[in-house]
Amino acid sequence: MPLKWHACMSQVLVLNASYEPLNITSWRRATVLMLKGKAETLEEDENHNIRQHVKAPTVIRLRQFIRVPYRDISLNRKNIFQRDNNLCQYCGQKNKKLSIDHVLPRSRGGKDNWENVITACLQCNVMKGNRTPEEANMPLRTKPYKPLNNMSFETTKQIHSGRHKEWSKYVIGWVA
Ligand SMILES: [Zn+2]
CATH class of the missing domain: 1.10.30.50 (DNA Binding (I), subunit A)
Incomplete structure (x- = not known):
């Protein structure tokens, strides 16, 4: 049976020019960034074409570095x-x-x-x-990790949900 195109699959991880994760966006928005020449595709979904000969991106990288204010998530x-x-x-x-x-x-x-x-x-x-x-003899269900800086907490959680295996190599502190 062919893989169904789930909404979560259409999510694209956006990296800064420095390869740091910035946020998660839709493939539509990602495609616009690429057509404007503002981003390049690093990973794509082999199973899904958004147009003929164009695969849906899953990881893109901005060509220009964006300055993001440092924001630490407090431990509470x-x-x-x-x-x-x-x-x-x-x-x-x-x-x-x-x-x-x-x-x-x-x-x-x-x-x-x-x-x-x-x-x-x-x-x-x-x-x-x-x-x-x-x-x-009480094993932990998940390895505790520090949420990433510079990203919303929800984005961090999505990244750590493990739905997108191909994101893992771009995320420090990844827990599979
Ligand atoms: Zn318990």
Whole structure:
């Protein structure tokens, strides 16, 4: 059966001239940028033509560097829960009372950073106690990562959703 053209497939990752991810756009908008000579295609979808002999782009790069103000996403409960989709990273359940868990417990030198904090339900948090996930035999469902700078949080989440495998090589901190 031929692959269906899903809306998510029509998303295009836009890179700055420096190859840093900037945002996600539609292929229509991406095509306009290319026709105007403002962007070049780096990756395209082999299975979909937007016109004869023209494949749909999936990654484009701007020819001119765009200056983006530096914006760090602050490490707080709300943002950690959002990154983890409000799911306990141990049991995978939502709609439970959520808490913040340090993967390597703070009492054992675990730091307050994006790579060491995750969303956990109270039950799992208590069960894990003062142990690492390995010691507690409670594997993490996803590897905690620092959301990218200079992009909206939603864009970062989309990139990390793993729907676009061909984006991975352009994204630092990619978790497949
Ligand atoms: Zn849990």
